[in-house]
Amino acid sequence: MVRGHPSGATVTLDALTPLLRCPACGAALSLDRVPQPDPEAGDCGVLRCPCAADYPVLDGVPILRTGRLDRRSIADDLVLAPGPDVAAVVSAVEAGRALGALVDLLAAPLCPWPLNRVGAGRRLSLLGPLRSAGLALRRRRVHAMLRHRDGLTAEDWLATFYLHAPEVYDPFNYFFFRFGTxxxxxxxxxxxxxxxxxxxxxxxxxxxxxxxxxxxxxxxxxxxxxxxxxxxxxxxxxxxxxxxxxxxxxxxxxxxxxxxxxxxxxxxxxxxxxxxxxxxxxxxxxxxxxxxxxxxxxxxxxxxxxxxxxxxxxxxxxxxxxxxxxxxxxxxxxxxxxxxxxxxxxxxxxxxxxxxxxxxxxxxxxxxxxxxxxxxxxxxxxWPHAAGRLALNPLYEREPGGDRRALRMPSPWYEAENGGVREYMPAVVGEGEALTTALVARAAAVGLPERYARPRRPWTQRADRALTRAVRRVRG
Structure with missing residues (x-):
């Protein structure tokens, strides 16, 4: 079994840099850190190559690509928003504007729910003026989230990326509810x-x-x-x-x-x-x-x-x-x-x-x-799936007015793809039930990252599920 060594469990940017090579010529890269005036921009810099190719590091993430960094839909590969090219991001880092570049790369056009559930609505949100307005609103939202990033979770960001973006909703479900599938x-x-x-x-x-x-x-x-x-x-x-x-x-x-x-x-x-x-x-x-x-x-x-x-x-x-x-x-x-x-x-x-x-x-x-x-x-x-902070699988939701949590499929697509979880996860668990070995063995309890899930599902997710089910019933 892969156990590794505790001393190797954390890979810092300084430890990563000697492993990196220029994708254009294969030469080793040197890291030139560039302090930023905005603390929420994180650890930024430029990776420099002897072949004169420069690559940005935004908030600790090296971007070793060339050309334009478009934001694409995972669902159908639409270009949701044309992004800056790599050279422009390098210039932004060197000029102390890394935060703006990070916001641009994390922002996708806004498509107000429930229009993002309808194909025509999704396409409409990508037209010129609507996309520009949606991107402006999205950038403001992402910028605000970065200011409060320490109090947020992966779920908050995934909802921002997908719930009000011109995507079908299932990418959120595919990624967020992945543990235990x-x-x-x-x-x-x-x-x-x-x-x-x-x-x-x-x-x-x-x-x-x-x-x-x-x-x-x-x-x-x-x-x-x-x-x-x-x-x-x-x-x-x-x-x-x-x-x-x-x-x-x-x-x-x-x-x-x-x-x-x-x-x-x-x-x-x-x-x-x-x-x-x-x-x-x-x-x-x-x-x-x-x-x-x-x-x-x-x-x-x-x-x-x-x-x-x-x-x-x-x-x-x-x-x-x-x-x-x-x-x-x-x-x-x-x-x-x-x-x-x-x-x-x-x-x-x-x-x-x-x-x-x-x-x-x-x-x-x-x-x-x-x-x-x-x-x-x-x-x-x-059980490897228990590594991390042991918690109840996010697929379980509190029953209204009850003292139990029930296993709930977040969407018809998710049910079709991952309905097999019902074969090994219990249908219900008691509210506050101890995370026993038996629950771990059935993947009802899994090891989650420290800042992964919110204590309870936001009303927007619950409303989206209700609308999805209603639309499926009408179409069915």
Whole structure:
């Protein structure tokens, strides 16, 4: 089981900088810190390369990208707001205006609820004058939130990013309620196969840092990479503050030194990568032959393609010269529910009929990775998902006037994607019930970041759910 070393649980910007490389030429970068007049701008600076390329650091997050930093919709990749280019952000940092650049990169156009639930309303909010007005209001809101950032939670920011933005609401549910879902637990099951190592782990396409939170809480040094500034920023400050995060494009050469990491994980994202062969080659370079883990990879043979899926044999072909095992998420999850790590001893089972695959590969000793990993041994009671501040799963809501909390699905989409939680989570728990080992074993209690969830759901979320259900009934 990945236990790591407590001394490696926190990755500071100073510790991260020697691992970074210029994505254009591959040279080492030097950090030039630039103090800002606004304390809410955080730790800012410029990473300078001998090739004359400069990259900004905003609030502790290096942005190793080129071109324009557009704010895009996760739902359908619409450009919600054209962002500044990287050179403009560098200039803003050098001129002491980093806070304005940070606000711009965290702000998306405002689309008043419930118009953001309607496709036409969403598109309407992106038209010239409406988008300009929405962005101005959003910037004021984000600026105010940054002034009070220490009193906010990840939930507050996710609601700001999605509830009143021209997005469908499900991205909020997908990210906020991720802890304890079958997909996340399967990821933790596969990642439990990582051997203990003081070297950091690369979390590629890290999203909002849910996996990084668990690995960091278990004492492993983690560096996350995502192309979205707002995801890397929220992960760094609210979800996994012990880890370091970099905003960069995974489709380009990874901005890291050779052998910078002891392992790499790409969870629920590898099927979106176009050049998978190039990605494997880059992961090989930065991890010196792995191990590499890919939980939740889409299978092109089953259902509608999601992203750029391949068939299982095509995934295997990417790892020529590697020791590789392809199994299914369902198999890994079934073992995890029994308190076991994955059985990677092989040979590969027939997974052609499985929609979601799990891939493990290494160029090192295969017996360290490709074996039956047996009982879990991390976190309270041996459960990795309990690492962190133990709390009731946010899917449980207080019943009106009652002394119980009930398991509630936040949306029809979430029910369709994650309804399997009902198979292992109890339908109700007592108000104030002790967070026992039994609740942990059923993922009704999970380890959360310190500043993750509000004590109770805001009325806006409850109203949105009620409207969603009413619309579905009418359409149905």
């Amino acid at each position: 079958p997909r996340h637990l399967a990821t933790l099951g596969l990642v439990s196969a990582l051997p203990a190592d003081a070297s950091p782990v690369l979390d590629l396409a890290c999203g909002y840092g849910h996996l990084a939170h668990t690995l960091s809480a278990l004492g492993r040094a983690v560096v996350g990479l995502d192309q979205n500034v707002h995801q890397a920023w929220l992960a760094r400050h609210y979800v996994a503050p012990g880890a370091a995060f970099v905003c960069a494009d995974a489709s380009r050469p990874l901005p890291f030194a050779d052998a910078a990491f002891g392992a790499a994980v790409c969870s629920d994202a590898f099927h979106y990568v176009r050049d998978k062969g190039g990605a494997v080659a880059e992961l090989d370079r930065v991890s010196a032959g792995g191990p590499l883990l890919f939980p939740t990879v889409g299978n092109a043979l089953v259902g509608s393609p999601d992203g750029h899926e391949l068939a299982p044999d095509a995934y295997r072909a990417l790892f020529d010269g590697w020791h590789v095992r392809v199994t299914s998420d369902d198999a890994v999850f079934a073992h995890y529910r029994e308190g076991l790590g994955p059985d990677l001893s092989g040979p590969d089972a027939d997974v052609d009929g499985a929609k979601w695959l799990a891939i493990a590969a290494t160029k090192g000793d295969p017996d360290c990775l490709l074996r039956d990993h047996g009982p879990l041994d991390a976190g309270p009671g041996g």
